[in-house]
Amino acid sequence: MKVLIVYYTKYGNTEKVAKLIAEGITSVEGNEVIVKFVKDVKLKEAASCDLILFGSPVHFGRHVGAIKKFINKIPNSQLKVNTYAVFDTYILTDFEKGVKSMEQQVSEVMPDLTKASSGLSIKVEGTGMSKGPITSVDLPKCKEFGIKLAQK
Numbered sequence: 001m002k003v004l005i006v007y008y009t010k011y012g013n014t015e016k017v018a019k020l021i022a023e024g025i026t027s028v029e030g031n032e033v034i035v036k037f038v039k040d041v042k043l044k045e046a047a048s049c050d051l052i053l054f055g056s057p058v059h060f061g062r063h064v065g066a067i068k069k070f071i072n073k074i075p076n077s078q079l080k081v082n083t084y085a086v087f088d089t090y091i092l093t094d095f096e097k098g099v100k101s102m103e104q105q106v107s108e109v110m111p112d113l114t115k116a117s118s119g120l121s122i123k124v125e126g127t128g129m130s131k132g133p134i135t136s137v138d139l140p141k142c143k144e145f146g147i148k149l150a151q152k
């Protein structure tokens with residue numbers, strides 16, 4: 001399975017989640033993963049993949065504008081994908097707010113794209129515009145999520 005993981009990060013936590021998910025996916029034989037910061041993805045050069053993952057921190061109760069813009073551009077690009085899944089990072093009580101807003105957007109922009117799995121929402125420590133780190137309870141969930149995706 002060919003997988004593309006596209007993430008945004010301000011302080012590095014969502015990037016860490018993306019890399020741990022990638023580690024989980026590649027730990028299962030026969031999988032290939034590319035992990036990219038959203039602003040480094042060249043849609044003109046992108047070809048096809050079996051699964052795309054979108055990852056975003058929760059900012060103001062939803063996913064960030066850079067990921068939103070990226071999702072909007074996919075239908076008119078060279079990038080061909082079959083399935084998707086999403087992940088977010090959040091603080092306090094905003095569990096799955098980014099997951100839900102990304103899934104909502106993807107279902108509107110690409111109604112034919114199949115959801116490979118329910119989303120992953122990872123809590124980071126702190127309050128306000130928190131720099132994390134990822135809570136110790138949620139840290140192991142990242143690689144596990146990748147392994148489960150790879151076994152589907």
Ligand SMILES: Cc1cc2nc3c(=O)[nH]c(=O)nc-3n(C[C@H](O)[C@H](O)[C@H](O)COP(=O)(O)O)c2cc1C
Pocket residue numbers: 008009010011012013014015057058059060061062089090091092093094095124128129130131132
């Ligand atoms: C401008 C800004 C707005 C934020 N708004 C929220 C929010 O509404 N809900 C929430 O749970 N976390 C919020 N946060 C905390 C982020 O979720 C947290 O900084 C992020 O998960 C860390 O991920 P990163 O290291 O990948 O940037 C906000 C952070 C910033 C910088």
